[in-house]
Amino acid sequence: MQNATPAAGPDQSGAPTASLSLVEAAVVCLRAAFPTSEIRAASAFGDSWAVVPGNLIVDACRALRDDPATACNMLVDVTAVDLLPRAPRWEVVYNLLSLAHNARFRLKVEVEDGPEPLVPSVSSVYAGANWYEREIFDLMGIRFSDHPDLRRILLPEDWQGYPLRYDHPLGGEEVGFTS
Amino acid sequence: MGLETSFGDSIITTTIEKVADWGRKSSIWPATFGLACCAIEMMSTGASRYDLARFGAELFRASPRQADLLIVSGRVCQKMAPVLRQIYDQMPEPKWVISMGACASSGGVFNNYAVIQGVDKIVPVDVYVPGCPPRPEALMDGILKLQEKISRERLVARKAS
Amino acid sequence: MITETRIVEGVDGRSAIVERPDAHADLMTVNMGPQHPSTHGVLRVILTLDGETVVDAVPEIGYLHTGIEKTIQCKRYEAALTCTDRMDYLSPLANNLVYCLAVEDLLGVDVPVRATWLRTLLVELTRIASHLVWLGTHALDLGAMTVFLYCFRERELILDLFEELTGQRMMTSYIRFGGLEQEAPDGWLDRVRKVNDSFPSHVDEYERLLTRNGIWKERLQGVGVISGEEALHYGMTGPSLRGSGVDWDLRKKQPYLVYDQLDFRVPVYPQGDCYARYICRIEELRESQRLVQQCLKLLPSGPIRSDDRKVVPPPKEELASSMEAVIHHFKLLTEGLHPPVGEVYRAVESPRGELGVFLVSDGSNKPRRCHVRAPSFANLQALPRLCRGHLVADVVAIIGSIDIVLGEIDR
Numbered sequence: 001m002q003n004a005t006p007a008a009g010p011d012q013s014g015a016p017t018a019s020l021s022l023v024e025a026a027v028v029c030l031r032a033a034f035p036t037s038e039i040r041a042a043s044a045f046g047d048s049w050a051v052v053p054g055n056l057i058v059d060a061c062r063a064l065r066d067d068p069a070t071a072c073n074m075l076v077d078v079t080a081v082d083l084l085p086r087a088p089r090w091e092v093v094y095n096l097l098s099l100a101h102n103a104r105f106r107l108k109v110e111v112e113d114g115p116e117p118l119v120p121s122v123s124s125v126y127a128g129a130n131w132y133e134r135e136i137f138d139l140m141g142i143r144f145s146d147h148p149d150l151r152r153i154l155l156p157e158d159w160q161g162y163p164l165r166y167d168h169p170l171g172g173e174e175v176g177f178t179s
Numbered sequence: 180m181g182l183e184t185s186f187g188d189s190i191i192t193t194t195i196e197k198v199a200d201w202g203r204k205s206s207i208w209p210a211t212f213g214l215a216c217c218a219i220e221m222m223s224t225g226a227s228r229y230d231l232a233r234f235g236a237e238l239f240r241a242s243p244r245q246a247d248l249l250i251v252s253g254r255v256c257q258k259m260a261p262v263l264r265q266i267y268d269q270m271p272e273p274k275w276v277i278s279m280g281a282c283a284s285s286g287g288v289f290n291n292y293a294v295i296q297g298v299d300k301i302v303p304v305d306v307y308v309p310g311c312p313p314r315p316e317a318l319m320d321g322i323l324k325l326q327e328k329i330s331r332e333r334l335v336a337r338k339a340s
Numbered sequence: 341m342i343t344e345t346r347i348v349e350g351v352d353g354r355s356a357i358v359e360r361p362d363a364h365a366d367l368m369t370v371n372m373g374p375q376h377p378s379t380h381g382v383l384r385v386i387l388t389l390d391g392e393t394v395v396d397a398v399p400e401i402g403y404l405h406t407g408i409e410k411t412i413q414c415k416r417y418e419a420a421l422t423c424t425d426r427m428d429y430l431s432p433l434a435n436n437l438v439y440c441l442a443v444e445d446l447l448g449v450d451v452p453v454r455a456t457w458l459r460t461l462l463v464e465l466t467r468i469a470s471h472l473v474w475l476g477t478h479a480l481d482l483g484a485m486t487v488f489l490y491c492f493r494e495r496e497l498i499l500d501l502f503e504e505l506t507g508q509r510m511m512t513s514y515i516r517f518g519g520l521e522q523e524a525p526d527g528w529l530d531r532v533r534k535v536n537d538s539f540p541s542h543v544d545e546y547e548r549l550l551t552r553n554g555i556w557k558e559r560l561q562g563v564g565v566i567s568g569e570e571a572l573h574y575g576m577t578g579p580s581l582r583g584s585g586v587d588w589d590l591r592k593k594q595p596y597l598v599y600d601q602l603d604f605r606v607p608v609y610p611q612g613d614c615y616a617r618y619i620c621r622i623e624e625l626r627e628s629q630r631l632v633q634q635c636l637k638l639l640p641s642g643p644i645r646s647d648d649r650k651v652v653p654p655p656k657e658e659l660a661s662s663m664e665a666v667i668h669h670f671k672l673l674t675e676g677l678h679p680p681v682g683e684v685y686r687a688v689e690s691p692r693g694e695l696g697v698f699l700v701s702d703g704s705n706k707p708r709r710c711h712v713r714a715p716s717f718a719n720l721q722a723l724p725r726l727c728r729g730h731l732v733a734d735v736v737a738i739i740g741s742i743d744i745v746l747g748e749i750d751r
Contacts, residue, residue: 045445047684075575076575076713077696095685099586127573128721131721132717154751164409168410170411171407
């Protein structure tokens with residue numbers, strides 16, 4: 001993920017580059033809320049994001065939600081990326097949307113690999129995060145502390161393994177030929 | 180033909196088997212078991228243009244205990260497999276299964292950890308209807324082939340000669 | 341059994357001592373689904389009932405988990421396109437579109453104008469087709485079987501158009517990187533115009549049957565009420581959000597394709613109940629019909645796919661004369677395309693709400709991570725909140741009104 005200025009995307013798609021005011025406001029808000037922590041901001045392909053330390057994610061979401069300059073009142077999506085063999089291995093990505101400012105912002109948390117990667121749950125800030133975090137736990141194996149109901153959501157309760165991990169095979173039947 | 184020529188139009192002679200088979204195939208009621216995209220084509224088959232009711236499949240019964248036919252329409256996934264077996268077991272005899280679509284017949288586009296590679300691993304299938312999704316006419320063709328199959332069924336097992 | 345003793349004052353001035361069993365001691369757990377005619381797919385809802393009143397309704401999903409994200413991550417970008425149709429299977433072209441927009445953003449490829457207008461037209465036709473299924477099944481669940489048959493009759497006309505254009509009724513995979521797969525056949529646009537012009541009278545027909553129908557209003561008004569604030573807290577989008585008074589439609593707020601050049605309104609109703617969501621979608625049917633009309637009128641001529649040979653295979657004729665074309669063709673069809681390293685989140689307004697794709701590319705020919713943000717996933721999370729306090733029969737109305745598709749929820 002380069003620190004590039006927003007690339008000249010195709011005009012027909014019309015995706016707004018995150019309005020500079022929201023991006024700037026978000027970074028200012030985060031740096032003000034956590035003056036002693038490192039907040040790395042970057043942008044590329046029209047999107048902007050900030051990487052925050054895992055233990056601060058709940059407060060960061062709350063700050064971005066409650067600060068009128070950012071007003072990120074909807075959590076659109078929570079997902080995770082497995083960047084094996086890079087370290088830290090996991091990146092948990094929170095896509096936020098501010099309806100008032102009509103702009104998007106992304107928060108990322110980097111998580112080290114280990115037997116039980118752990119991130120605090122943001123379901124106390126956004127009710128919608130509940131199922132997204134369960135899905136990440138189910139498919140990737142990242143646990144969320146203080147989650148009200150952390151159990152598998154898409155696969156059967158007794159399923160072993162985390163399919164969306166990079167080193168997990170696709171599975172299925174052996175076929176006589178492949179494309 | 181002797182009886183019929185004597186009594187005219189008021190008597191038909193046939194075998195009990197033929198009557199039973201005719202009754203069963205002409206009023207085959209499917210259970211609602213729409214899983215994924217094929218379910219939408221199954222709904223189209225039962226809807227106005229491709230009216231399935233004219234072949235006797237008048238009602239899609241919600242309760243498997245009142246249904247004869249299980250049209251497995253769509254991909255069967257790990258969590259759904261025991262449910263499929265249970266629904267199949269709840270249906271009373273005689274019952275038939277149509278595996279509709281590529282995913283139900285063989286796993287289809289999805290050869291992975293999550294999809295059962297063919298419902299014939301779980302329930303015995305009578306007719307496979309290929310397609311992704313199969314056209315409503317294809318499903319109707321499958322049901323008509325099933326009706327032909329039913330009309331060949333025997334009530335009493337024949338002794339090997 | 342715990343009982344509570346109360347003294348009740350009767351209207352005639354006399355009082356009585358009433359012993360009532362404690363409501364909480366007699367709750368019943370009832371399972372609904374996953375095989376159920378009214379759950380719109382394989383959804384399991386575990387209802388906790390106090391008599392007929394719903395105390396809690398916990399949805400359980402995963403009965404259609406197909407591993408589509410993992411499959412996409414193990415296929416080349418172009419091959420993965422066919423998997424996207426099968427997620428939200430009621431609006432496959434919208435899924436194609438959002439995936440193509442995300443990849444085109446990474447590649448930086450320009451799409452010709454005619455392709456953009458045709459994409460808009462197809463996505464609006466898809467919206468009509470999807471809303472017709474919603475209306476038909478929602479009405480069928482509540483007992484109005486006529487509406488189901490009428491809606492599917494109209495939907496067949498639209499599916500005929502798709503079949504003529506793309507070869508497939510539903511899983512079209514027609515929107516490709518750089519544009520569209522192939523040009524529309526002769527006369528197709530006239531046929532679209534004919535179907536589209538006949539459409540308003542059909543919507544009038546559905547409205548005559550339902551909108552002022554006493555039974556319909558009794559079943560839907562005041563049922564499943566959620567405020568705009570709460571809906572945002574859950575991440576709800578689409579007509580489920582607009583039916584709670586929040587004016588948010590990506591086509592207007594963050595326009596993509598040619599929506600900023602088209603004239604349409606977005607219906608928003610404040611009541612937050614099933615009836616408001618119903619009215620929103622009915623009016624969206626009318627607005628989509630107007631959008632298709634405008635697209636047909638304003639459609640420019642030109643190519644329908646980009647000529648960037650690193651993204652789009654060259655036309656067959658070129659292969660006979662140009663070595664470069666042969667090399668491009670070979671590389672694209674064996675290796676596939678290689679977007680630059682990066683990530684992008686693109687969203688469109690699907691018939692259900694904000695459908696998004698978060699695509700991470702590591703420079704290889706396979707997506708490193710393709711996460712699909714399904715609108716129904718967030719909308720369904722609010723089900724316990726919507727059903728609490730209502731009767732069992734209202735659960736069916738509520739599930740129908742939030743318009744879920746399990747294919748995209750479970751992926």
